[in-house]
Structure formats: C-alpha cells, structure tokens
Amino acid sequence: MTAVLDGAPVATRDAGRRSSWAAALALALFEARRLLLTLPVLLAFALYVGWIVWRTPDFQDGYPALQDADRAGQTTLLLVGMAVLVCVNQAVLRAKRRDTERHFAVLVLPRSWRTAAHALSLVPVVLLTAVCALAQFGWSALRSGAVGSGSPGELLVGPLTVLLFGALGVLLARLVASPIAAPLITVLLVLMLFVAGGFPAGDGERGLRWLAPVVTEASSQTLPAALLDRPAAWHALYLAGFALTLALLAVLAGGGRGWMLTAATAGAAALAVTGGVLQCAPVGADTKAARERASVSPEKDQTCVRHGSSTYCAFPEWTARTESWADVVHDVQSSAGGTARTQPLVVRQRIDARHGLTGDAALEPSMTPHQVTVGTAWGGNRVPEFSAAVAAVLVAGDEKAAGSLCDGRMVTVMWLALNRLPDPMTSLRDVRLDDSVSGSAIVLSPTNPMSMTAGQTDVVRELLGRPAGEIAPRVTAHWAELTTPKVTTARVAKLLGVAAPKAADRCE
Amino acid sequence: MRVSRQARAIRQLLLPAARALPWRAPAAGAGLGLLILAVARIVDSDPAPWLAAVLLRCAILADAVGLAFLMDDPARHTTATVPTRRALRTAVRLALITPVTALWWTAALLLVPSQARPPAGALTLEAAAACVLALAAGAAAVRLTDALAPGPSVAAAFLFTAVVAPLLLPDRWALFVAPGDARWEAAHQRWAGVLVGAVLLWGMCLPEPVRRRPGALRVRSPSGTSDPSRTW
Structure with a gap:
C-alpha cells in the first residue's frame, strides 16, 4: 500500500x-x-x-x-x-x-x-x-x-x-x-x-x-x-x-x-x-610617582579645612573626618593652659605609600612646629593615640621633640590627652603597647612612640582617678612650670597635688 | 569454642575482605599526601618547621578523607543478616588497612627533612586522631542511615569540619598549633581527647542496628542520597 x-x-x-x-x-x-x-x-x-x-x-x-x-x-x-x-x-x-x-x-x-x-x-x-x-x-x-x-x-x-x-x-x-x-x-x-x-607578599x-x-x-x-x-x-x-x-x-x-x-x-x-x-x-610609573608624592609631599594632594583656630589637611577622601579630629584637638586644648590653649595647630594626614600594600612602614615624626600627624584609620585605639600626639605637640613643640620626652612633662601630656576622653583608664590601657596601667610602657602615637616610666604611670593613674574639675585648675595655674624641660615627675606630682613617685625619671 | 569459631571466620574473611575493600579512595588519598610532601621536598629542601607541620597536616587530611570511604559497602543490606557480625567484618577491614596506613605514615614522616620535622610522636597522635575520626564518621553514617556508600557525604562532612575547625576553635581549645608554640603540649592533650572520643564513637557505631525505625535519620547528603536506596 x-x-x-x-x-x-x-x-x-x-x-x-x-x-x-x-x-x-x-x-x-x-x-x-x-x-x-x-x-x-x-x-x-x-x-x-x-x-x-x-x-x-x-x-x-x-x-x-x-x-x-x-x-x-x-x-x-x-x-x-x-x-x-x-x-x-x-x-x-x-x-x-x-x-x-x-x-x-x-x-x-x-x-x-x-x-x-x-x-x-x-x-x-x-x-x-x-x-x-x-x-x-x-x-x-x-x-x-x-x-x-x-x-x-x-x-x-x-x-x-x-x-x-x-x-x-x-x-x-x-x-x-x-x-x-x-x-x-x-x-x-x-x-x-x-x-x-603564610608566605609574605614577596618583593613585588x-x-x-x-x-x-x-x-x-x-x-x-x-x-x-x-x-x-x-x-x-x-x-x-x-x-x-x-x-x-x-x-x-x-x-x-x-x-x-x-x-x-x-x-x-x-x-x-x-x-x-x-x-x-x-x-x-x-x-605603573604614574602610580609610583603618585605614591611618592603622597608620601613625601602630601600637601600637593590634600585639601585643608579650618575648624576653630586650627587647620586640618586631609586627602580628599578623608575631609569629612576632619570634624572628628577637630573635636579631639578642641578637648585637649581646652584642658591646657598658657598659650597652648589658643595655639593654632596644623593637623596633617600622612601616609607612607611608597611600598604600596606590601608592608607597613612607620611614619617619621614631623619636625615642623605645631604640626600633628594623623593617619588614615580612626576609631578605637586610634583616638587616644592621636590625642596623645596632639598633647605632646602642645607641650613639646613638635613631634620630633615629643618622641624624646623623658621628664615630668610626660605626665602633663598623658593627662591632657586622656582626661576628656569618655573612659580615661581604658584609653590609657589602649594607648600603651602592652595594654597595662602600671609599670613602664611604650605609648603609641601616629608617628614615633613615646615612653612612660613606672613612676609617671603611677602619677597619671592617680590623676585620672581624681575628678577633672580638681586637677584642671592646677594644670592651668602651673602650666609654665609643668611644661618646662627637665622638670621632674616628683615636682609635677607635687604641683598637681598627688603623691610623688619614689623612683627618679629614667627612660629606657 | 566461640573464640575459635570467630578466629576461623576471620581467617576465612581475610582474603575476600581484602578483595572487596574499596582500596581506590584510601590509595588516592594516601598517594596525594605523599605527593604533597614529595613536591614540597623537591621545591624547598629546607622548609621552616611551621611549614613542615602544615604540609604533614595536609597529608594527614588527604589520607583521612580517603579513609572516610573505607566503610562503604554496596552489599551491606545483603550481609546484614549473615551470622558473622558487622563489627567483626569491620574489624577485618581495619586489620587490613592499619598496617598499610602505618607504613604510609612512616614514609610521610621520612619525606620531611629531619631538621624541620615536628615532634614525630605528637604528629602521629594527630594523624591517628584524624584517621580514626574519619573511620568513626564513616561508621556512624552506616549505622544511622540506609546509604550503601555514604563515603562522599562523609568525606565532605569531614573536610568541612577540618577546614572550619582551625577558623572557629577558640584559643583555649586550639588544636592546630605550630611547633614551638607554648600551647603545643596542651593542644596534644586535646588531640588525645579527640582520639579517645573518636574510638568511642566508632565502637558505638559498629553493631548492626536491631531494626530500622521508619524515621531513621535521613541526612540529605551532598549527593542527594537522602532516601532509602532505590537500587535494591
């Protein structure tokens, strides 16, 4: 079919x-x-x-x-x-x-x-x-x-x-x-x-x-x-x-x-x-040049903002954060006495980007008078560290001098830095490298660290335990002597009305 | 009388069990472990002690992942009713694999240059704990599910635990410490605890369950062997 x-x-x-x-x-x-x-x-x-x-x-x-x-x-x-x-x-x-x-x-x-x-x-x-x-x-x-x-x-x-x-x-x-x-x-x-x-990033x-x-x-x-x-x-x-x-x-x-x-x-x-x-x-070469410029001469990339009498220079991405820095500077200066109270400061953000992200590099302290360095991180321990740097520059004049403070002025610096922070004792612990509140220790700051002797630590701890209203007038009254180079810790303790440490100042 | 009967059963089982044993997976795991150590030795003949420990631990992990397949038995439902108990049959499997694994571990230790080798006793404890844990996990899968070959799921679970444990264990329970660490001694006491726990778990999972409850644990394995096997 x-x-x-x-x-x-x-x-x-x-x-x-x-x-x-x-x-x-x-x-x-x-x-x-x-x-x-x-x-x-x-x-x-x-x-x-x-x-x-x-x-x-x-x-x-x-x-x-x-x-x-x-x-x-x-x-x-x-x-x-x-x-x-x-x-x-x-x-x-x-x-x-x-x-x-x-x-x-x-x-x-x-x-x-x-x-x-x-x-x-x-x-x-x-x-x-x-x-x-x-x-x-x-x-x-x-x-x-x-x-x-x-x-x-x-x-x-x-x-x-x-x-x-x-x-x-x-x-x-x-x-x-x-x-x-x-x-x-x-x-x-x-x-x-x-x-x-586990391996480091290597050279490149x-x-x-x-x-x-x-x-x-x-x-x-x-x-x-x-x-x-x-x-x-x-x-x-x-x-x-x-x-x-x-x-x-x-x-x-x-x-x-x-x-x-x-x-x-x-x-x-x-x-x-x-x-x-x-x-x-x-x-690329242009990135390397930009990193070099940002590390060596950051002022070429930065914008500066004024808050109060001080100037805050930051990389463009961080300008919004200058207000937080200004709050800390205001707190530290309002506890100080003499000319330090109104001294115009320059807060400059600095980085060392020359090696990119292959390693952390320490920042060199600035030798410019009344200039404070701030890093790119904020919050947590960075706040007392910055606060300590501001106080140290107010007392010692510049960051380089602040790094070698080895006398009673360190007590003034630490009290200025910490007394207005929300929790001074915790901040004291945070800002010290070994997280202690007794004995000698390294104090961190955005650039070179400072050092506290055991005696200075005792005095600072004692001061922070007292109400701020009691200590602040004494600091203002004796400001000139408190910030004189070579003033002993014992003398500072006496001026501020707390027990003097037994040991003499000796920095390690 | 009973013992001699069991001994005879073991003697008779030895050869068929050796032939039926899923050799391929443990061999692949052990082979990869040796390969890792051999390649590392060729690339870097003087590794740092921490690196040697990491390499040895990875070799242990590879071997243990292979051992997770050892309890696979496609005939398990057929042999569930034979007079020779499953515990005995498993013991025969263990007797077959243990000397091979011991030999493998000796070779693995010898592949690490002596100056970088972490304490052999402590690492052997870790290896034993990891291997017994893998076997115990395999036994538990056989005991608690109906799967014929739970190996892939067991291996996945074991691997997952091994990757997550170093990340999640808090400091005071740390197991994976580098040689020379202050916690080395305490960590190995914990490893001994893991070994004991694994042996106990394994012992508990050896017997055949008397009856399968209708609601027996049904784990959805990565392979989807969640339901009673459809091939029988």
Missing part, C-alpha cells in the same frame, strides 16, 4: 533544539535548588552570613574605608567556594552513582547538555554570594564614619571565585568519575591557601601571586583608593574567563561538539589569558 502525504513533512530539528534548551533550563533549576539545599553549602552560607554579622559592625573600628571594605569578605568566600565545588561535583556524579546514566541516555538531553545544566545550576549560588557580598559592603558604606570608595572589580572577585570553584567541580566530575577526586582537590586548595597565606605587589583566586595583602594600612592600584578589574576578568573556560571544557568533556562551542571555549580562554597577563604587569 502506498500512502500519499498530504503536505511536506515538518522539520522537527528546530523544535528539538528548543526543547533541549527548555529541558536543560528545567534541569538547571532543579539542580540549583538541590545545590542550595545541600548540607555543606547551607552550613558554609550560614557561617559566611554569621561572619558578616559578627565582623562588619567592628570592621576598622566602625570607621571603614570602603577601598578596604570591598575586599574584606573575599577570603571567607573561599569556604563557600569549596563547599560548592564538592557538592556540585557529587551532583554531577549522582547519575553514575545511582546507575541512572543509561536511563538518561534515552531522554531528550544528551550528556553534554546535562553537563551544561549542571554548570548553569551554579548561577543562583553565585548570585546569592553576590547579594551577601553586596550586603556586607553596603553595611560598611552606610555607616556614618565611612570614607573612600569601593571598586566593583573587588566586589566581583568573591562571587566569581565561587563560580570558578563550582566550574572546577563540574569539570572534575567529567574528567574523573570518582567521588574521591573533589575532596582531594579541596585538600590541595586548602594547602595552597595556607601556604600562600604584582606577578604570579595574582593567579590565585583571592589575593590578600601583607599590610593592613589604608591608602587612598587611587594609590592602591590593585588590578581588581583585570583580576575579575581573569576569574570570569577562567571559570567560563572550565565550564565549557566540562561541556566538551561531556561530549559536546560543534564549532560554536569550540569557539566559545577559545574565546573564554583568551579572556582568561588577557586578564591573567594584564593583572600581573608591574605597577
């Missing part, structure tokens, strides 16, 4: 492709939900969110610089990345473990499409990570003491690291069909993390260390955003290209063929190589 077709057969090729897409998307959604609900991923996210809630309020003592806040959560996200790596790997291997590979083979989705669906199932986890990273950054940015500006590149690094680890998990499952592979790769990643974190800021997913810095000092010069955007491009390459390689390893796939893989690899090469390029 011969059948006659009424019309030409309809080509089903397009419909098949469309249904493949739809099925892959459905599988991706299903796998994404499962991935988000696996125990390690849930726990890792719980830890990450807990860490954000615990650490962000106190980040940089509540006065965050946003150029540091944007990369604060990157290291913690490695944990999420590792959990995603192991879980997505086991999800890809599930079909083999349950022996359902043969059933899938007769369905609409070929193996390569299923691999692609597993790679796509990473997207919601990555988006969730991005939301968490943004929330952490936003929390810092909304604080009243926040300064500076964040970089989108740095914010992308965390989510892209999770994507990279996840893509590695998918690829690994397609290359080695054994459930032991992913945990062992994770052990290697942990080792890399520990060993890379750039170079091969940028090939690691998350690049940490040895220094904790805050620099103006323009001087950081971390190649964050190139690094994000490198991570995105790398993750995409691994995901497409996984599809290829899953049996995917076709010139478009090959071309896309080549394109992704090209992106990764471009980002990888550019991020490793040495620090």
Whole structure:
C-alpha cells in the first residue's frame, strides 16, 4: 500500500533544539535548588552570613574605608567556594552513582547538555554570594564614619571565585568519575591557601601571586583608593574567563561538539589569558610617582579645612573626618593652659605609600612646629593615640621633640590627652603597647612612640582617678612650670597635688 | 569454642575482605599526601618547621578523607543478616588497612627533612586522631542511615569540619598549633581527647542496628542520597 502525504513533512530539528534548551533550563533549576539545599553549602552560607554579622559592625573600628571594605569578605568566600565545588561535583556524579546514566541516555538531553545544566545550576549560588557580598559592603558604606570608595572589580572577585570553584567541580566530575577526586582537590586548595597565606607578599605587589583566586595583602594600612592600584578589574576578568573556560571544557568533556562551542571555549580562554597577563604587569610609573608624592609631599594632594583656630589637611577622601579630629584637638586644648590653649595647630594626614600594600612602614615624626600627624584609620585605639600626639605637640613643640620626652612633662601630656576622653583608664590601657596601667610602657602615637616610666604611670593613674574639675585648675595655674624641660615627675606630682613617685625619671 | 569459631571466620574473611575493600579512595588519598610532601621536598629542601607541620597536616587530611570511604559497602543490606557480625567484618577491614596506613605514615614522616620535622610522636597522635575520626564518621553514617556508600557525604562532612575547625576553635581549645608554640603540649592533650572520643564513637557505631525505625535519620547528603536506596 502506498500512502500519499498530504503536505511536506515538518522539520522537527528546530523544535528539538528548543526543547533541549527548555529541558536543560528545567534541569538547571532543579539542580540549583538541590545545590542550595545541600548540607555543606547551607552550613558554609550560614557561617559566611554569621561572619558578616559578627565582623562588619567592628570592621576598622566602625570607621571603614570602603577601598578596604570591598575586599574584606573575599577570603571567607573561599569556604563557600569549596563547599560548592564538592557538592556540585557529587551532583554531577549522582547519575553514575545511582546507575541512572543509561536511563538518561534515552531522554531528550544528551550528556553534554546535562553537563551544561549542571554548570548553569551554579548561577543562583553565585548570585546569592553576590547579594551577601553586596550586603556586607553596603553595611560598611552606610555607616556614618565611612570614607573612600569601593571598586566593583573587588566586589566581583568573591562571587566569581565561587563560580570558578563550582566550574572546577563540574569539570572534575567529567574528567574523573570518582567521588574521591573533589575532596582531594579541596585538600590541595586548602594547602595552597595556607601556604600562600603564610608566605609574605614577596618583593613585588604584582606577578604570579595574582593567579590565585583571592589575593590578600601583607599590610593592613589604608591608602587612598587611587594609590592602591590593585588590578581588581583585570583580576575579575581573569576569574570570569577562567571559570567560563572550565565550564565549557566540562561541556566538551561531556561530549559536546560543534564549532560554536569550540569557539566559545577559545574565546573564554583568551579572556582568561588577557586578564591573567594584564593583572600581573608591574605597577605603573604614574602610580609610583603618585605614591611618592603622597608620601613625601602630601600637601600637593590634600585639601585643608579650618575648624576653630586650627587647620586640618586631609586627602580628599578623608575631609569629612576632619570634624572628628577637630573635636579631639578642641578637648585637649581646652584642658591646657598658657598659650597652648589658643595655639593654632596644623593637623596633617600622612601616609607612607611608597611600598604600596606590601608592608607597613612607620611614619617619621614631623619636625615642623605645631604640626600633628594623623593617619588614615580612626576609631578605637586610634583616638587616644592621636590625642596623645596632639598633647605632646602642645607641650613639646613638635613631634620630633615629643618622641624624646623623658621628664615630668610626660605626665602633663598623658593627662591632657586622656582626661576628656569618655573612659580615661581604658584609653590609657589602649594607648600603651602592652595594654597595662602600671609599670613602664611604650605609648603609641601616629608617628614615633613615646615612653612612660613606672613612676609617671603611677602619677597619671592617680590623676585620672581624681575628678577633672580638681586637677584642671592646677594644670592651668602651673602650666609654665609643668611644661618646662627637665622638670621632674616628683615636682609635677607635687604641683598637681598627688603623691610623688619614689623612683627618679629614667627612660629606657 | 566461640573464640575459635570467630578466629576461623576471620581467617576465612581475610582474603575476600581484602578483595572487596574499596582500596581506590584510601590509595588516592594516601598517594596525594605523599605527593604533597614529595613536591614540597623537591621545591624547598629546607622548609621552616611551621611549614613542615602544615604540609604533614595536609597529608594527614588527604589520607583521612580517603579513609572516610573505607566503610562503604554496596552489599551491606545483603550481609546484614549473615551470622558473622558487622563489627567483626569491620574489624577485618581495619586489620587490613592499619598496617598499610602505618607504613604510609612512616614514609610521610621520612619525606620531611629531619631538621624541620615536628615532634614525630605528637604528629602521629594527630594523624591517628584524624584517621580514626574519619573511620568513626564513616561508621556512624552506616549505622544511622540506609546509604550503601555514604563515603562522599562523609568525606565532605569531614573536610568541612577540618577546614572550619582551625577558623572557629577558640584559643583555649586550639588544636592546630605550630611547633614551638607554648600551647603545643596542651593542644596534644586535646588531640588525645579527640582520639579517645573518636574510638568511642566508632565502637558505638559498629553493631548492626536491631531494626530500622521508619524515621531513621535521613541526612540529605551532598549527593542527594537522602532516601532509602532505590537500587535494591
């Protein structure tokens, strides 16, 4: 029998492709939900969110610089990345473990499409990570003491690291069909993390260390955003290209063929190589010049603001903070006597950016009379340290002289610095290097430290225990003698009406 | 009488158990551990003591992750009713793996240059604690779930604990201290505690449960083996 077709057969090729897409998307959604609900991923996210809630309020003592806040959560996200790596790997291997590979083979989705669906199932986890990273950054940015500006590149690094680890998990499952592979790769990643974190940054800021997913810095000092010069955007491009390459390689390893796939893989690899090469390029000459200028002659970059009789010069990002500095200066000066009460000061923000973030450098004390140095950090211990520097400059004249104070004037300095602070005894403990309130100790300041003898400490502790209204008139009355060079601690104690220490002044 | 019967059972079990043992995962873990130490030795023949300790701990972690697969037994539901108890069968597995692991650990220690090697006794205690903990976790997964091969989930859980513990443990419970640290001695007393706890947990998880409650603990593992296996 011969059948006659009424019309030409309809080509089903397009419909098949469309249904493949739809099925892959459905599988991706299903796998994404499962991935988000696996125990390690849930726990890792719980830890990450807990860490954000615990650490962000106190980040940089509540006065965050946003150029540091944007990369604060990157290291913690490695944990999420590792959990995603192991879980997505086991999800890809599930079909083999349950022996359902043969059933899938007769369905609409070929193996390569299923691999692609597993790679796509990473997207919601990555988006969730991005939301968490943004929330952490936003929390810092909304604080009243926040300064500076964040970089989108740095914010992308965390989510892209999770994507990279996840893509590695998918690829690994397609290359080695054994459930032991992913945990062992994770052990290697942990080792890399520990060993890379333990080594100092080395001589260079750039170079091969940028090939690691998350690049940490040895220094904790805050620099103006323009001087950081971390190649964050190139690094994000490198991570995105790398993750995409691994995901497409996984599809290829899953049996995917076709010139478009090959071309896309080549394109992704090209992106990764471009980002990888550019991020490793040495620090540019203009950045080096800008760092040199900001370290040696900061006045060329700074704007100055007047509050009261004093001038406050800060890098543009920090001008909003000059008011906090002015409050401290006002407090110290209103406790002083003589000309120090009205002496116009210059408070200048100084940094040493010549080595970038490869190490912390101590600032040289300024020799300019009546100039006080302030750093880029604020809040916490930085307040009494700055307060001590202001008092020392009022008493000794300049920072260089303040560093070698070794007589009774140190008592005046410490009382001036601390008596108006909210909790003087805690501040005394904070400002001393060994966190003690007795015995001799080093007193920290933004530049060179000062030193207190055991006797001076006893007198200061005694003075801070008395009501300020009792001591302040005596300080004003005897100001000239209290600030005379070579005045003994015993004499100062007598003038201020407290017991004199037994030991003579001797600085170590 | 009973003892001799058990001894005969062990003798008869030894060869089949050796053949059925999931050797591949422990071998991969141990191999990676040795590889880490060997590569580190080639790259840096005189590492700092802290670095040597980190490398040895990573090697221990790799080996322990491999051992987490040791309790996998695809035939567990078939063998649940045989007269030879599971405790005995597990003991045979342990007897097979222990000499190999001891040999591996000796090789691992010898791969670290002697001048940088942390105190061998203390590190051996850490290795023993980690390995027994991995075995105990595997045994607990077999005891508490119906899964035939809980290895991947156990390995993931063990790894997660190992990565998170150094970050979360407060200072007074510190376990991962560097050699020469003042807390070294106290930390190793804690390690001994971990070892004892792991041995106890393992002992408790050895027997086959008398009956499976319908609501037996169903942990959603990363692999999704949350429901009773559908392959039997």
